Amino acid sequence: MLAVVQSVATIGIDGHPVRVEVQVGSGVPAFTLVGLPDTAVREARERVRSAIIASGYEWPLRRITVNLAPAGLRKQGSWFDLPIALGILAADRQVDDVWIPSHMVVGELGLDGDVRPVAGVLSVALCARSEGLPGVVVPVSNSDEATAAGHLRVVGVNHLGQFAAGLPEPAGDSVCKVKPEASASDSACGDMGEVAGQETAKLALEVAAAGGHHCLMIGEPGSGKTMLARRVPGILPPLDEDERITVSLLHSLAGVGTGAPHGSPAGSSSAHGLMSHRPFRSPHHSASITALVGGGSTHITPGEVSLAHAGVLFMDEFGEFRPSVLDALRQPLQDGEVSISRRAARVRFPARFMLVAASNPCPCGFLGSTRQACSCDHLAHIRYRRRLSGPLMDRIDICVPVGVEEPHRVLDHEPAAESAQIRVRVVAARSRQTQRQGRELTNSRLDGAELRAHVGLSGKAAAAVRAHAAHVSSRGLASLQKVARTIADLEGEDRVEAHHVHTAWRLRMPVGPDEPRGRR
Amino acid sequence: MNDRQPAPSPETRALWLAIGGLPHMGLTAIGELARRWPDPFEALARIRSAGDDLKGIVPLSKRWEVSSGAQRIDDARTAACILAELDRCGGRLVATAEPPLSELLAAEEGWPPVVSARGGLPAPPTVAIVGMRKASLPGRRFASRLAADLAAEGVCVVSGLAFGIDRASHEGAVAAGRTVAVLAGGVARPSPLAHIALAGEVLRSEGGLVSHVPPLSDAPGWRFPIRNRLIAGLAQAVVVVEAAARGGSLSTAAHAVRLGRPLLAVPGPPWWEHSSGTNSLLADGALVCRDALDVLAAIGRAPTGRPVSRDRPHSLPAVEALDDDELAVLDAVPATPEPIDSVARESQLPLVTVLSALGRLEQLGLVEAPTPSTVMRTDCP
Numbered sequence: 001m002l003a004v005v006q007s008v009a010t011i012g013i014d015g016h017p018v019r020v021e022v023q024v025g026s027g028v029p030a031f032t033l034v035g036l037p038d039t040a041v042r043e044a045r046e047r048v049r050s051a052i053i054a055s056g057y058e059w060p061l062r063r064i065t066v067n068l069a070p071a072g073l074r075k076q077g078s079w080f081d082l083p084i085a086l087g088i089l090a091a092d093r094q095v096d097d098v099w100i101p102s103h104m105v106v107g108e109l110g111l112d113g114d115v116r117p118v119a120g121v122l123s124v125a126l127c128a129r130s131e132g133l134p135g136v137v138v139p140v141s142n143s144d145e146a147t148a149a150g151h152l153r154v155v156g157v158n159h160l161g162q163f164a165a166g167l168p169e170p171a172g173d174s175v176c177k178v179k180p181e182a183s184a185s186d187s188a189c190g191d192m193g194e195v196a197g198q199e200t201a202k203l204a205l206e207v208a209a210a211g212g213h214h215c216l217m218i219g220e221p222g223s224g225k226t227m228l229a230r231r232v233p234g235i236l237p238p239l240d241e242d243e244r245i246t247v248s249l250l251h252s253l254a255g256v257g258t259g260a261p262h263g264s265p266a267g268s269s270s271a272h273g274l275m276s277h278r279p280f281r282s283p284h285h286s287a288s289i290t291a292l293v294g295g296g297s298t299h300i301t302p303g304e305v306s307l308a309h310a311g312v313l314f315m316d317e318f319g320e321f322r323p324s325v326l327d328a329l330r331q332p333l334q335d336g337e338v339s340i341s342r343r344a345a346r347v348r349f350p351a352r353f354m355l356v357a358a359s360n361p362c363p364c365g366f367l368g369s370t371r372q373a374c375s376c377d378h379l380a381h382i383r384y385r386r387r388l389s390g391p392l393m394d395r396i397d398i399c400v401p402v403g404v405e406e407p408h409r410v411l412d413h414e415p416a417a418e419s420a421q422i423r424v425r426v427v428a429a430r431s432r433q434t435q436r437q438g439r440e441l442t443n444s445r446l447d448g449a450e451l452r453a454h455v456g457l458s459g460k461a462a463a464a465v466r467a468h469a470a471h472v473s474s475r476g477l478a479s480l481q482k483v484a485r486t487i488a489d490l491e492g493e494d495r496v497e498a499h500h501v502h503t504a505w506r507l508r509m510p511v512g513p514d515e516p517r518g519r520r
Numbered sequence: 521m522n523d524r525q526p527a528p529s530p531e532t533r534a535l536w537l538a539i540g541g542l543p544h545m546g547l548t549a550i551g552e553l554a555r556r557w558p559d560p561f562e563a564l565a566r567i568r569s570a571g572d573d574l575k576g577i578v579p580l581s582k583r584w585e586v587s588s589g590a591q592r593i594d595d596a597r598t599a600a601c602i603l604a605e606l607d608r609c610g611g612r613l614v615a616t617a618e619p620p621l622s623e624l625l626a627a628e629e630g631w632p633p634v635v636s637a638r639g640g641l642p643a644p645p646t647v648a649i650v651g652m653r654k655a656s657l658p659g660r661r662f663a664s665r666l667a668a669d670l671a672a673e674g675v676c677v678v679s680g681l682a683f684g685i686d687r688a689s690h691e692g693a694v695a696a697g698r699t700v701a702v703l704a705g706g707v708a709r710p711s712p713l714a715h716i717a718l719a720g721e722v723l724r725s726e727g728g729l730v731s732h733v734p735p736l737s738d739a740p741g742w743r744f745p746i747r748n749r750l751i752a753g754l755a756q757a758v759v760v761v762e763a764a765a766r767g768g769s770l771s772t773a774a775h776a777v778r779l780g781r782p783l784l785a786v787p788g789p790p791w792w793e794h795s796s797g798t799n800s801l802l803a804d805g806a807l808v809c810r811d812a813l814d815v816l817a818a819i820g821r822a823p824t825g826r827p828v829s830r831d832r833p834h835s836l837p838a839v840e841a842l843d844d845d846e847l848a849v850l851d852a853v854p855a856t857p858e859p860i861d862s863v864a865r866e867s868q869l870p871l872v873t874v875l876s877a878l879g880r881l882e883q884l885g886l887v888e889a890p891t892p893s894t895v896m897r898t899d900c901p
Contacts, residue, residue, distance in 0.1 A: 197861055198861065199861050199864060199871050200860045200861050200864070200871065200875070200893070203871055203872065203875070218891070218892040218893065219892075219893060361891050361892065361893075367891055368857050368890055368891030368893070368894050370857075370859070373764070373793050374654070377653065377654070378653035378654050378683045378684060379683075379712075381654070382714075399892050401860060401891075401892040401893030401894075402893060403859035403860065403861055403862075403893040403894070404859070405861075464880075464883075467883055468883060487872075491872075498880075499873075499876040499880075500876070501879070502875075502876040502877070502878075502879030502880040502883070503872060503875045503876040503879055504879070505879035505880075505882065505883060506875045506876070506878045506879035506882065507875070510889070510892055
């Protein structure tokens with residue numbers, strides 16, 4: 001007797017349909033599993049057998065052959081437990097199988113028959129939708145995530161025994177719909193108004209957010225760099241529908257809970273369904289290349305750059321990251337995605353994030369401080385600044401100066417809501433960019449020809465750019481014009497005027513070790 | 521020096537450099553060795569034996585280290601090496617007891633009998649300009665201008681080729697006249713490495729490099745205070761432009777006082793770390809250095825040739841081109857680093873206007889950003 005259960009294998013963020021074919025026939029009792037399974041899939045045999053017995057079914061003492069088709073596709077992970085178990089029970093006619101052809105099934109089994117949550121359920125649901133299946137069966141704690149894909153009948157189960165009486169009823173809302181617009185309240189990431197003073201830093205971050213520019217914050221320890229960076233997702237425009245799905249998919253694949261912007265523990269999915277906030281990721285400076293860009297030898301998972309997709313990648317102590325790790329950032333910064341090649345597969349993950357790097361001004365952190373004298377020697381400064389230079393820094397357009405606020409300002413500070421107003425301005429500036437550039441292309445991503453076409457310098461502004469040209473590289477010149485364009489967009493101006501260029505110059509990245517630039 | 525040999529061979533004289541290169545060997549110690557044992561072979565033998573006859577020259581605690589360093593010197597071969605290296609880099613041995621050095625280094629002050637040099641030698645009038653490595657931009661500008669003014673007056677500017685004020689002084693002087701760099705390492709290997717090009721410029725402008733150690737020596741940290749004494753000795757007056765509360769330039773200043781050379785210091789605001797050292801020198805009786813005129817007065821020379829004007833007008837050619845907002849912002853920027861936020865509050869203009877004005881002022885060179893979050897005026901007071 002043959003039974004077929006639909007399931008999914010993931011490559012990167014894409015789900016590919018997999019047919020779990022189970023044949024229970026006569027012969028010497030045996031249980032074979034074929035179809036390019038990895039270790040976790042192969043171990044399903046033990047879990048499935050134990051779970052079937054523990055759930056009150058009977059283990060068929062016959063010859064059982066399970067094939068995962070297509071056989072050429074590598075299958076990974078533990079979520080084939082449930083489809084295999086259901087296939088065996090259906091082939092042995094122990095459960096009702098009318099619903100099986102119309103559902104996609106994933107879930108890990110415990111030895112006691114419990115159905116346990118797995119990572120990546122959203123891509124299962126999306127795959128089911130694209131295959132035209134009306135429903136999915138998923139572990140109950142993943143059902144919200146599956147619901148987020150929309151227009152699917154999502155059946156959450158928590159025990160294998162539930163299938164004895166046919167397909168369990170979906171709890172509550174039977175037909176799922178897309179979650180209503182995420183609330184704009186970004187209580188999770190805090191409000192810019194909670195930061196006392198720092199007007200220049202806030203303005204620089206507003207410009208960076210409006211143009212999608214990568215930025216580097218420089219300020220002494222304790223000046224509030226992390227506090228400011230955490231509030232950047234709150235001034236970026238709300239996620240659109242596509243972005244929400246992609247972001248949720250990546251988080252689902254990485255097993256990082258969706259919904260909460262700072263990432264709940266793996267496997268635990270919140271009740272939010274789709275991610276509603278822009279992600280904020282802050283990898284520690286000891287992070288490896290794999291942790292940052294993603295990887296893994298057989299099971300390829302997204303790294304921090306992809307988890308920060310459409311959000312903010314905050315890299316504190318930027319100069320302390322290993323040079324090889326920083327080099328690995330160049331591809332995602334350039335292309336907006338990472339491609340990872342391994343023996344098992346070659347996958348691409350989207351990684352279009354806004355880089356917010358932070359650094360102390362010098363090794364001791366107090367260069368130029370009004371509170372404490374800098375204790376490093378001159379060579380240490382040069383070495384430190386050299387670490388913060390090179391091709392990666394060329395891709396950072398804006399330097400955010402973070403000063404130290406006077407104590408009385410911090411103490412007397414009344415938190416006010418600022419993020420919402422900033423976001424309104426940022427959204428307006430971005431829509432001007434979309435309108436002018438013809439598609440959703442932020443100023444930071446304009447290439448040479450597009451920049452020339454869209455920058456719209458007035459005569460005086462062009463003269464100002466020329467005046468600055470002597471002091472910067474050609475890439476620096478391009479980023480000066482892009483930032484000037486963004487500042488003009490924020491002010492709602494069609495043309496870039498000279499004062500926009502001057503402001504952009506003030507927000508530029510500092511250049512190498514400061515020796516006297518010219519003699520008088 | 522009264523014990524001078526009638527015609528010491530170059531090999532013999534080269535050995536004094538080898539002795540100079542021994543660990544913790546000070547200039548006065550070499551001078552005293554040369555006074556007691558005019559033959560360096562004899563002096564080396566005494567150092568190797570580390571006996572009590574080194575009393576008053578090498579302290580007991582350092583005697584073992586110095587003597588084991590001397591064990592490694594193979595007299596004839598070391599001397600030949602030193603001469604060969606000097607030859608290769610175009611350097612030479614110079615006796616301190618002969619002009620022009622004898623006009624600067626008095627014999628009774630205790631100097632090594634021989635130093636090495638490349639290019640020109642310092643000759644009166646000389647002035648040393650020293651200061652912090654981590655100097656501020658206005659400090660470096662001031663040093664550079666002071667050095668240029670003095671060099672134009674025919675003064676030989678002596679400094680140490682280090683980062684910061686030293687570099688600025690050499691740069692200012694090479695454009696207008698002569699300058700001499702006194703090195704803590706050898707003359708064939710000017711340190712720091714980053715300033716090799718600068719050393720080349722110094723040589724091209726008929727300036728020179730001077731050192732009391734073998735030509736290929738490196739520059740260990742302990743040798744800088746020793747080198748500073750040579751700077752003070754070769755100068756008829758020492759000017760400290762910027763100095764923190766502690767640091768190398770204060771050691772040069774102390775040597776100048778001990779050697780009886782006039783000491784000048786550039787005053788600065790009391791709330792600024794860059795002027796804490798110079799201000800305390802002034803409080804202790806150093807002369808005020810406002811410009812080249814003060815320095816020329818200290819070495820007893822009247823300005824000649826190109827007039828050096830004390831009331832030089834502030835060279836702000838760009839001021840007329842500024843609009844009202846930019847002028848208001850310029851007024852709000854102080855002469856020492858100030859956070860941008862507080863400049864914006866001071867000027868009472870919108871932040872965007874302030875940033876744009878600062879960008880313009882930076883472009884015109886009227887304002888500098890020593891760190892990303894601070895700005896300061898660049899025009900020298």
